[in-house]
Amino acid sequence: MSEIRDESLWESGKRKIEWVRQNMSLLRSVEEDFKRDQPFKGLKVALSIHLEAKTAYLCKVLAAGGAEMYITGSNPLSTQDDVAAGLVHDGLNVFAWHGATDEEYHRHISEVVKVGPNIIIDDGGDLVNLIHNEYPELIPNVIGGCEETTTGIIRLIAMNKDGQLKFPMMLVNNAKCKYLFDNRYGTGQSVWDGINRTTNLIVAGKNVVVAGYGWCGKGVAMRAKGLGASVIVCEVDPIKAMEAVMDGFKVMKMVDAAKVGDFFVTVTGCKDVITEKAFMNMKDGAILCNAGHFDCEVDVAGLKKLSVESKLARNNIDGYKLPNGNWLYVIGEGRLVNLAAGDGHPAEIMDMSFAIQALSAAYLVKNKDKLTDKIVYVPDEIDKEVANRKLKFWELEIDKLTPEQEKYLNSWQV
Structure with missing residues (x-):
């Protein structure tokens, strides 16, 4: 089930997706891990991120990990109709089209919430706000979610301060491998x-x-x-x-x-x-x-x-x-000018951001019985894993601390 503008555009969309795939080495490595480990098997993932080729590849990576994907955009002017068609042609569920009216945009994000998602991946907080305000009966299904952008985190922190945030949300935007590179x-x-x-x-x-x-x-x-x-x-x-x-x-x-x-x-x-x-x-x-x-x-x-x-x-x-x-x-x-009038961030940059997204979503599933806080910071080990993988793909090596150096840095005595 999908609601897109024109499914016949799928060939153009798949070419775009394949192009970014070739330039997103981190996500390709995560995709291989997910195919093997199936972290999302039997789970529904609702995703609302600017729907262009890089987002589409993230969706395919999550699907490779066993997720049943329900996808919408996060801005009426940033959805690329051929990319949406490419995802539908590959069997994913998409509700979005370019130039959506306010009513259409609300209907599309509602469609991905109504399925009762287990994981939410948000960009700006629209899905989180919608499920809390209009579909609270579906909240018990939600293991947690990930937020991509500063604006969404501002909304999440305000919700949590008021005691209204009902499930854990990981602040992906605040991960170092996100804001230091993606944002800048x-x-x-x-x-x-x-x-x-x-x-x-x-x-x-x-x-x-x-x-x-x-x-x-x-x-x-x-x-x-x-x-x-x-x-x-x-x-x-x-x-x-x-x-x-x-x-x-x-x-x-x-x-x-x-x-x-x-x-x-x-x-x-x-x-x-x-x-x-x-x-x-x-x-x-x-x-x-x-x-x-x-x-x-x-x-x-x-x-x-x-x-x-x-x-x-x-x-x-x-x-x-x-x-x-x-x-x-x-x-x-x-x-948003870089998407309403462009193709968004370069593929190599979003490679890091979306690797953080994918690994954070898997972290939520793995630790679903341990998370007590509603605001969850991306663990340092995920940041470092992404950075180390990126350096490896760049064929760069860095120094490592010796045991004596680690002891020195962690001691108050000289």
Whole structure:
């Protein structure tokens, strides 16, 4: 049972999946382990992650481990219909299509929850929130789940603080082999891939405003600098603002940065980061986009109300004319730009993130009778296993501590 746009697109989808498979050596090794060990035999896995080729391969790896897969997207504009068709052609259950309405998106995520999953793999917390709010009777079936992104972890921590989180959730985003690479290098490259392919404009010599200087913001700023831009960082955290200064970037309030910015990228996980006050300060032709999970960082609804005219300026770019005559342009409706306007993170980066996902899901099953906390951090041994496998595939060797060195480092006496 599936609900996708067009199953006849399967050949294109399978080519994409095979391409990333060739470039995801970690997941290939995990797939071989899973085929042998069958950690998910007899279990249902509900997955909501941006549905493109790398996610599809993760789904196939979990299925190779015995999982009965129920798959949906985590953003209406990030699903690739040919990839969804490729998964369905291989016998997996998919409920997603590109350009879903709010009603369709809710129906699709509901379909994967209604099966009564044993494991949940989430990106932004939609599945976890849905099962708690609309299908609480299915919660006893859930062994636990894994959360992929910062925004989802914020929601999980808030739920747990209020005593509302009813099963263990592993904070995959907080694993070192995830945030140090995926959030920084993956977001940094894929955001500019999306912007550049959509706008076909040069970045060198422009002023780029990056809102948020967490690991994702650091990556976006670093890559903008590498492309020749002058970078301005907007922050609410004084420590992160100091980091930005010492990394060589200007720091301003958004209302002031709005006066000089050519490109604006929000990466905060918050809402109302760029609103009317900033819009009215922006120069004609400013380009806005969002790299946070939800489409509430750039107040697109407010911009629509403020504008006196709108147009489709270019494929995936909407233009809005302000009362002062200036035009502002929004990429991908203010949704996650690297997926709404691109193919997401590079395969080699997602190889690490999805290896963490797969191994964390197996960890939940193996330790289901031992986990008492609802918020579970990825064990250090999983992080190190992924790192060691990656180094091996890179054909790199590193030094090891001698017994004397280990004793020295673990002793308070010199």
